[in-house]
Amino acid sequence: MSQARVLVVEDERIVALHLQQRLRSLGYDPSSPVASGEQALARVRSELPDIVLMDIHIEGPMDGIETASEIQKEFHTPIIYLTAYSEAATLERARGTKPYGYLVKPFSERELHATIQMALERSATDSAIRESEERLHLALEAAEMASWELDVTSRTLLHVGKAQRLFGYGHEVFSGPWERFLETVHEEDRDLVDRALERTLDGHGLGVIEFRSVHPDGSVHWLKVQGRIFTAESSARKRLIGVIQDVTARRSAEAQLRQAAMVFEATQEGILILDDRFVTLDCNPGYCAITGYDRNEVIGRPAPLLSPLCLSPADWQTMQNTLVADRQWHGEIQGRRRDGKELPVLANIAAVADRSGQVSHYILLFSDLTAIRLAQERFQHLAHFDPLTDLPNRLLAMDRLEHAMQAAERNQGKVGLLFVDLDHFKQINDTLGHSVGDDLLRAVAKALRLAVRAEDTVARLGGDEFMVIVDRVEHPEALGELADRIIATLSRPVTLLGMEFAITASVGISLFPEDGTRKEDLIRAADTAMYAAKDAGRSGFAFYRKEMTEQAALSMERDRDLRRGFEKDELRLHYQPQVELATGAIIGVEALIRWQHPIHGLCGANDVVPVAEKSRLIMELGDWVLREACWQARAWQEAGLPPLRMAVNVSARQMQPDRLPNVVRQILDSTGLDPALLEIEITESTLQDSERCVATLHALKALGVSLAIDDFGTGYSCLGSLKSLPIDRIKIDRSFVQDIPHDRNDEAIAEAIIAMAHKLNMVAIAEGIETEEQRAFLRARGCEEGQGYLYARPMTADAVAALLRDQQRGTDLRDAVSAGGATEDTPQ
């Protein structure tokens, strides 16, 4: 060491100068001595001596001990007290300033030199320790750590650095027992921390533990603690010493990273990590699943989704500009899978900047839009196409019709509209089930498509209704030919469920602009024409004519009028006697509906039944007829007249197995009529209608009523199935009776029907007997019963009652009729 600089603080000038000389002679570098504490402080600040020799009694308000204490607040300069006294109190005060030695005056040069040397040595050591401590402190600061220490024997924390910052509690908590400290640990982690201490005390070392500490404000901080046991050689005292670090930020960053990694691995979205030139650094499994590429096929290559094939140059430029401006871009990219198939994606590109703000990476995240696109297309298709037949639906058909009409208007052309309605489709659906019905509709759709030109539209409007839009019609007659072709195509048998079906259709045709310039009018016209084709006997077509609309309007008017008449009680029942041909005795009556119309007078059943049959009114009307007829039959009995069979006509629409039998039972119950006196008449054509009708017949028969087939011979009854039906009576249609005896064929038919009825154990009844010859013929062929103008016309209930009374008196029916005028006013 170079000459040590020594400051002497001594109020006795002679002593001070002498000491300065002695120091110099010993090889030190003493500055001029000072006499007061203030001077000493100023000199230390300006000269930074290596050592101070401090007299305790000096000039000024501060003595040497106080001055030394002030110096130590600022400097680590070693101080040696010079004192002539050694009383205990002064020495005690001096000890508090941790002096580096005492020189009791007078002292020898040897003592002076030795004391100074020892002080300088110690000061150098202290300085080294301080520096080392500071280094350690700075290192801990830099590592954001704090030290801690626990006395193993007493399990008491001796020291916790930065306690307030790390734990949120002051030293008071950490200078106490271990258990007190444990209270600051998250309760779920206390065990872990306690066990770690036990392990350490067992000699296994603390290692590293991480636990949660709960601050007084409730916030949770992750702390990492490590430590080792040190045993002081001198005292064998064991101390556990280590460092603590707040790792909350690291833990949450790790958690975020873990989550990010999980998202990266598990998400179904595709993720690409790209460098600043869009070269792929990594991709996730989602990317591979969507695109079909292997991870190592894409890493190191330009991102395939950002190739010029996927983005137009303009889009590419927009994307680049947006990324520069906003550091983010999103939009749709039309990519390709590895197998070359299209891959529409919704992509989001985010730029990642490094610490200097430069873009270092891009993250491309995308979702596959294929399923959404397919669903959109499917929805689009469903919105415009019929799911059963895949034909355009009503919406699309209307659109196409509008376009065709607009084009025709521009070119002064014509558009044809064909309404195709399948005949009796409902029956097929009802009897064979909906799946056969669906198959048939599909077959019809196919046949229709084949029957028209490619540029024409075939649409399904719903149910069994189809529409054909024919563009650029040159000659309207061509529409008739097309309708013919459609009817012929549809009538070709198709095999469904192993059975052959030939379906017929009725087609209505309207023409733009002749039949309407608005599509609604054109459609209405085709619809009206289609109904006209149906009315004309089905399986045919009809062009729209103006009169048809008038007809339709008339039909609506009739329906309204009938409803009104029904509500106003204008409907009546007339009864036509049925007689035993052998005796002429009245054995029953047939109830026939009449309408006492306020304007048209008495109207017949043909003005009522067909109109009612077009709507649900037939149900209400049919119920009313049944109730009225049963009530009348009962009323005659109650009036003392003989029991009569009451025949009531029931239309096809009433033949519902779950309804009609219930209605009949309820009417029989309420009127008290013997079921055996009620006969339900159904036409032969109703019989052919469906199994539904057969079920209804059986249910009616079970009630005890009798059943008759009306108009027999006009339909095409399957004779085989007839025998299994519970039919009691067959009515020979008037058309076969009226030409007897002039028409041999009719005679033969009537004869055959009678014979067949007998074979099937049924009674034959002939209707429309007007002449004696007819009666005689039928009687001779064994026909048991009959009705007709020869005996009596349909008449009121009172007239029937009068006839019955005549009959009771023994008057012949025909005489009674001709005498009593008991005939019906001829219906209009």
Ligand SMILES: Nc1nc2c(ncn2[C@@H]2O[C@H](COP(=O)(O)O[C@H]3[C@@H](O)[C@H](n4cnc5c(=O)[nH]c(N)nc54)O[C@@H]3COP(=O)(O)O)[C@@H](O)[C@H]2O)c(=O)[nH]1
């Ligand atoms: N569903 C229902 N159908 C009914 C009801 N009431 C009648 N009808 C059916 O309407 C058709 C026409 O009936 P209507 O105008 O009453 O004619 C009946 C007789 O007036 C007529 N008739 C009777 N005898 C003769 C005759 O000698 N010559 C002649 N030219 N006409 C005659 O025939 C009709 C009775 O026929 P039918 O029923 O076939 O025995 C008719 O089909 C009625 O069935 C009803 O309430 N519901």
